[in-house]
Amino acid sequence: xxxxxxxxxxxxxxxxxxxxxxxxxxxxxxxxxxxxxxxxxxxxxxxxxxxxxxxxxxxxxxxxxxxxxxxxxxxxxxxxxxxxxxxxxxxxxxxxxxxxxxxxxxxxxxxxxxxxxxxxxxxxxxxxxxxxxxxxxxxxxxxxxxxxxxxxxxxxxxxxxxxxxxxxxxxxxxxxxxxxxxxxxxxxxxxxxxxxxxxxxxxxxxxxxxxxxxxxxxxxxxxxxxxxxxxxxxxxxxxxxxxxxxxxxxxxxxxxxxxxxxxxxxxxxxxxxxxxxxxxxxxxx
Numbered sequence: 001x002x003x004x005x006x007x008x009x010x011x012x013x014x015x016x017x018x019x020x021x022x023x024x025x026x027x028x029x030x031x032x033x034x035x036x037x038x039x040x041x042x043x044x045x046x047x048x049x050x051x052x053x054x055x056x057x058x059x060x061x062x063x064x065x066x067x068x069x070x071x072x073x074x075x076x077x078x079x080x081x082x083x084x085x086x087x088x089x090x091x092x093x094x095x096x097x098x099x100x101x102x103x104x105x106x107x108x109x110x111x112x113x114x115x116x117x118x119x120x121x122x123x124x125x126x127x128x129x130x131x132x133x134x135x136x137x138x139x140x141x142x143x144x145x146x147x148x149x150x151x152x153x154x155x156x157x158x159x160x161x162x163x164x165x166x167x168x169x170x171x172x173x174x175x176x177x178x179x180x181x182x183x184x185x186x187x188x189x190x191x192x193x194x195x196x197x198x199x200x201x202x203x204x205x206x207x208x209x210x211x212x213x214x215x216x217x218x219x220x221x222x223x224x225x226x227x228x229x230x231x232x233x234x235x236x237x238x239x240x241x242x243x244x245x246x247x248x249x250x251x252x253x254x255x256x257x258x259x260x261x262x263x264x265x266x267x268x269x270x271x272x273x274x275x276x277x278x279x280x281x282x283x284x285x
Contacts (some may be wrong), residue, residue: 001067001084001164001196003030003053008062009220010048022048022218025062032164035188037211037228039204041241041242044217046200050167053198054087079112090170093150101137105157114162126160128152130186140222146154148179168189168199170205184210191261204244207245208267209231216241231266249274253275 010023028106029187030036052064065071089095094143098104106123114122124134130152144154151171158166167182168187172180184206191197201207207214207228213233216242224231232238235253238245244273252266260271261279266272 002032003196004028004065004066005053006063006065008052008064010052010057011060014060022220023052023059026222028215028222028225029198030165030198033191033196035191035195037207037214038198038200038217039207039214039243040217043222046217047169048220049168049217050087050198051198053165054085055081056087056166062107064139083112083161084163084217085165085167086158086161086169088155088158088171089283090099090155091151092268093147096142096150096154099141100139101142101153102133104142104153104257105160107157109160113120122155122160122162126156127160128189130156131182132156139216146179148183149176151175151179151183152261155186163195165196165198167203170201171199171202172201175228202244204232204246205248209269217245217280225241229265229267232267234255235264 005026005028008023008028009021012018013021014020023106026045026049038046038049044238048057052059052192055064063070063072065082066084069076096104098107102120102123105126106119109119109122123138126133127137127154137153145153157159159168166187171187172183175183178186180203187197187199188210197211199207199211214224214226214228215222216231223241224237232246232249235245235249238249246267249267249271252262252264252272255262256264262272262275266275
């Protein structure tokens with residue numbers, strides 16, 4: 001389900017002395033199955049952008065189309081939007097509140113008119129998608145799991161409605177390295193299965209390793225849009241933009257400035273290590 005933002009702007013508290021223009025004339029096309037990373041300093045408009053796409057707020061100017069339909073038109077069914085677009089806020093594990101995993105994951109479904117059997121089937125599928133054995137966890141308290149596991153349970157609650165688009169706001173914040181990698185591998189699997197991913201993150205390494213397209217926000221404007229490799233290759237432009245630079249890219253730049261033949265578009269750990277092996281082999285000859 002393609003998404004199109006056409007010259008979208010948003011102002012908080014318009015017409016008052018507290019008015020703040022958070023988004024300015026953003027035009028963006030998102031194709032089915034993309035994995036897009038969203039970067040930008042705090043206050044750049046990232047969170048406003050995803051809230052607009054999810055339909056939580058309406059643009060002050062411009063329009064947002066999902067499958068060619070204006071999601072803010074009077075006749076548009078908002079329940080359809082909320083089933084098609086899933087939004088996971090930062091630290092979603094803090095939003096777990098039900099007595100069992102099954103009840104928590106199925107909470108939204110119980111308000112969509114599904115039968116008990118339909119809800120159970122959807123909850124089972126969602127939990128298995130994020131790596132849980134349904135029968136083993138269904139009756140356990142969601143609060144008794146580790147931080148990374150709680151986050152996966154919270155995401156299962158969004159996946160239960162089978163959204164075609166999944167929006168993640170700082171999804172790896174607070175996770176240890178192993179939990180972070182497990183989580184990102186799960187997101188990769190969802191994307192490989194056809195789910196469109198839009199992920200906000202200050203973790204440039206995570207975006208370099210997993211996102212295929214990057215957009216950069218600054219002062220409410222979309223200032224860069226390109227492949228992850230193209231965006232992260234421009235080292236000094238990233239520094240000027242005030243966004244994160246992948247550690248691999250920093251290491252590659254350091255070596256280049258010392259005369260080492262390390263390509264400037266090296267952004268992933270595996271290719272960095274492979275290139276180092278080649279350099280060391282050449283020096284040994």
